[in-house]
Amino acid sequence: MKLSLTETSAFKSLNSAANDCDLESVAYEFFTQAFVLYEEEVVDSKAQVTSIHLIIGTLQRMSVFGVENRDTLTHKATGYSAKLLRKPDQCRAVYACAHLFWIDDLDGIKDGERVLLCLKRSLRIANAAQQMANVTRGSSGPVILFVEILNKYIYFFEKGNPQITSASIQSLIELIQTEMQTDTHSIDRASNAFFASTIRYILFQKQKGGVMGEKYDKIKL
Structure with missing residues (x-):
């Protein structure tokens, strides 16, 4: 399943709202479900690249997470990045994850x-x-x-x-x-x-x- 423009906008908007309202548990659940969808339904390699960069970019803008939840999500994002099908895609996703730590x-x-x-x-x-x-x-x-x-x-x-x-x-x-x-x-x-x-x-x-x-x-x- 490839994320549509509507779904992409919804993911960003919902996380932005949860972030602004300081709802850490809600935001964490959104990301948890995003990873579940990624693993179970996003099978096309190009869609996987688009999806993982969406997750990385959205996570980078989140300030609501405490240390433990942020570490869990960044670990997942980095792990999935390194498992993309093509080496160039892996490389680009992994160096994008560097921005999650600075x-x-x-x-x-x-x-x-x-x-x-x-x-x-x-x-x-x-x-x-x-x-x-x-x-x-x-x-x-x-x-x-x-x-x-x-x-x-x-x-x-x-x-x-x-x-x-x-x-x-x-x-x-x-x-x-x-x-x-x-x-x-x-x-x-x-x-x-x-x-x-x-x-x-x-x-x-x-x-x-x-x-x-x-x-x-x-x-x-």
């Missing part, structure tokens, strides 16, 4: 270690996809997953996550450069453009100076 608008939701665990897990999945892929010429290959993960590292680096260091960003940049040099058949124009844009952004931050410039200064391009 939410600026919510006090106390800044777990840098679990953010890093999500990003490392997504990187392992991207590596597995790279090893498994038999990419046809001109198509989008797994390298773009590495660039997407790099941008997530940059995002949390700028947010002040102490677990995301300039050294980890440096290593990921070097990994992407190596893949692009040794696996040119899997690189498409979009991947090249995305990576080039990311490098320009890093250079801009380095040249801008100030506190952020100092953070980026250790990254060698």
Whole structure:
């Protein structure tokens, strides 16, 4: 069963109302039922991707949950993300889950270690996809997953996550450069453009100076 637009809007609206009214038990039940529906009725792989991102995005905006309920729901979301059919879909859903552990608008939701665990897990999945892929010429290959993960590292680096260091960003940049040099058949124009844009952004931050410039200064391009 694929979630219709009406059902998608209803899920968001009901959780938003429960959140605004501070009804934790009601909101928790909505998510519990969503996971039941996901497991029992959402069988199409594309619908599963859409549904899990809906759940992740909605959960990210919820402030009503206490530590125990939030941990339970984020664990479920991360677990289902890692079980999607296609490796690229797994990778993207898992790194999306990193945002569940670092939410600026919510006090106390800044777990840098679990953010890093999500990003490392997504990187392992991207590596597995790279090893498994038999990419046809001109198509989008797994390298773009590495660039997407790099941008997530940059995002949390700028947010002040102490677990995301300039050294980890440096290593990921070097990994992407190596893949692009040794696996040119899997690189498409979009991947090249995305990576080039990311490098320009890093250079801009380095040249801008100030506190952020100092953070980026250790990254060698």
